[in-house]
Amino acid sequence: MNHLRVPPMTREALIESLKPLLEPGKLLTDADSLDAYGKDWTKHFAPAPLAIAFPKSIEQVQAVVRWANEHKVGLVPSGGRTGLSAAAVAANGEVVVSFDYMNKILDFNAFDRTVVCQPGVVTKQLQLFAEEQGLYYPVDFASSGSSQIGGNIGTNAGGIKVIRYGMTRNWVAGMKVVTGKGDLLELNKDLIKNATGYDLRQLFIGAEGTLGFVVEATMRLERTPKNLTAMVLGTPDFDSIMPVLHAFQGKLDLTAFEFFSDKALAKVLARGDVPAAFETDCPFYALLEFEASTEEVANEALATFEHCVEQGWVLDGVMSQSEQQLQNLWKLREYISETISHWTPYKNDISVTVSKVPAFLKDIDAIVEANYPDFEVVWFGHIGDGNLHLNILKPENLSKDEFFAKCATVNKWVFETVQKYAGSISAEHGVGMTKRDYLGYSRSEAEIGYMKAVKAVFDPNGIMNPGKIFAE
């Protein structure tokens, strides 16, 4: 990969040479735009882009990529900028390529259940479009109101329904990408079966824009789930959550299996706007969801619940009987992240295989407790797929700087524990800039070497989202 040197042209000359490749007014350089479009939801890096480009066609994207190759200027793709790993941050004079004006749904095919989307289509927009067609787009997460399909693909977005529907990867029937060399590739052409060599589509999914930019994607839709029903169950300890998961998975096709700790619940209930599920205090809670498509299924769920109570794995529980109750139960889980943001949490998004979760969680708890007895740890996450969100809250009496300095030490221990359990240091948030120095905890040196060589194939000048995943 080439190091990006200070370009020989002045900033002004560069901007002037870029401007004609876009429609009038579609290249912004004012301070507010540079600041707004230069960053994502992370706050670690100061945005410092050269300019913000808003292409309106695939051809314009290709022209910008060719321009970037010629002038050796980095490009940062920009969608809803809801990322949590600084993969969409432009901190080093890059040109941000925003897909805000390529935000249309171009086609729908009822037989194939496919929707052709421009990359700037917002996740929620696709979900609502699917609803209008009597269908369902199942990838869902907290930022679905802002995140865009191109970004979802770039990070292989997951969320709360992965246990049943998988990641974004599963829903990409085909896509068009512009590589770092400016080539337009039409990958997989929306086929279900296609055994004609390497599935390059898979390589671009989750590549965080470092190989090329998604400029169009055909997404699959699914039938609408029938009568979604949630249970919230309280357990006597964390270990009991695992046999509960196992028991329900043996009987039902779960659409979600989430968990949260008593501390997480207490914070949400303290808001006063969400009703408690039940009175019994428990150290841990599971939220599970399934399609109660028939009465038999609902009865099976109740029987499994009773079995779990008899076994001593569950102390108390409720099952939603209406859409309103379903939503209220989900709020107990979904409001956690927003609620605890008040305590300036140090967040980690980690995963191990499901069976290793109890031992892994105990190890991390022990580390934090032994070294920082005054730190409050809030656990929640997608336990059904092994993805844990570890949140350490800042004690009131500790300054922000001191807290983050101490967390940096915790970080190292957490990642060493992740490595010990053969886990992932980034389950669904991606690597970006925040995790790139820790990549070695999850990927071997040889793997990283091959990844860099693959990057060089598609982006020989290193202009596509430079500094993300790997250091420059």
Place this chain on the structure above:
Amino acid sequence: MNHLRVPPMTREALIESLKPLLEPGKLLTDADSLDAYGKDWTKHFAPAPLAIAFPKSIEQVQAVVRWANEHKVGLVPSGGRTGLSAAAVAANGEVVVSFDYMNKILDFNAFDRTVVCQPGVVTKQLQLFAEEQGLYYPVDFASSGSSQIGGNIGTNAGGIKVIRYGMTRNWVAGMKVVTGKGDLLELNKDLIKNATGYDLRQLFIGAEGTLGFVVEATMRLERTPKNLTAMVLGTPDFDSIMPVLHAFQGKLDLTAFEFFSDKALAKVLARGDVPAAFETDCPFYALLEFEASTEEVANEALATFEHCVEQGWVLDGVMSQSEQQLQNLWKLREYISETISHWTPYKNDISVTVSKVPAFLKDIDAIVEANYPDFEVVWFGHIGDGNLHLNILKPENLSKDEFFAKCATVNKWVFETVQKYAGSISAEHGVGMTKRDYLGYSRSEAEIGYMKAVKAVFDPNGIMNPGKIFAE
């Protein structure tokens, strides 16, 4: 990619230098072994391997790969050798690496529903192992009694349940591969969520052993389907099959949706060992399958059937009421391939998106009818995923050579039609050697260029299954 030159050592010296890397007796050079292990189910290429190596460990595979790099000798991976594209044929003095002695199931995890397999585990062996655990391995096809997991991954095997369960790709939780450089990579470590850079696992799946060899794989299992039930429906024309598929997909989670023509059915019924589904003669038949997990589901299926009859899309139909009836209905579809092999069929395994199937099929039919009115065309396939098996039967009065010469012309027209409909010239059989010269009908020149460059990253000396997917 380097061209494989005649190596400087004699055959004998090469064999002697390879022998110590394997256990005693695990390098075969007798004529019978060379012939048996040098080919797959295709018959176009004469096998001519240098030797057959049977490694018993990952270290031995690595040693063989290092040896091959040193001596610039090609390696051909060999599993069940049931392939239909000559991807496992050694026709040019390669060393065949057979995984017959790496055929153990190494581990099982009930919580994660995962099985760690050596590459030589036979598909059926995994299916039966899953059954013993009360679980299910859903990838299934005609050759499951011989095909091996390593080969399934190399070709991303599909089969008859793709509409519900997807291809082999969906079931690989993680895998170990030895690259063309001899590196051992442990890809994805069986995680469900892992956003730490490029998912190289995906690149190796379907790569036909041209980047490296799978030496271990963790496969996911699924819950056992409940009360699988099949319907066979007769339709008045091909076009009616599509609204039938659409109607059933809107109401049920189908596990299969296959079709076959009257000609295909007639050949199977003429065997005399399979009962007819019903008396009514129809030009086309659909076989669909679903889990009749509750009576309500079965009633929904019957109501949908009645709706299809009312609409004129279905002329007659039956629904299985027992496991025996289920199996008998499946025989009508599954026996086709074996039955028509008597007529020396010219086979093509092609796909288009589902909605394009009717127009595509008519185009192909018209081409064959106009040019070869005396050729009998037998259609069948996995219509639910757009995968059609086109079989042209040899007229009795035509010699084999003449027939295949004429088919070569048909071939070109078929592929041009596939290209016109943005389809795949190999839906599930892979490219190997039989389709490599036609790759351009499904993949662009730019894509093929990138694929070759990716190959060079993992296999710089071009020793891994040379001449497959691309010409040397």
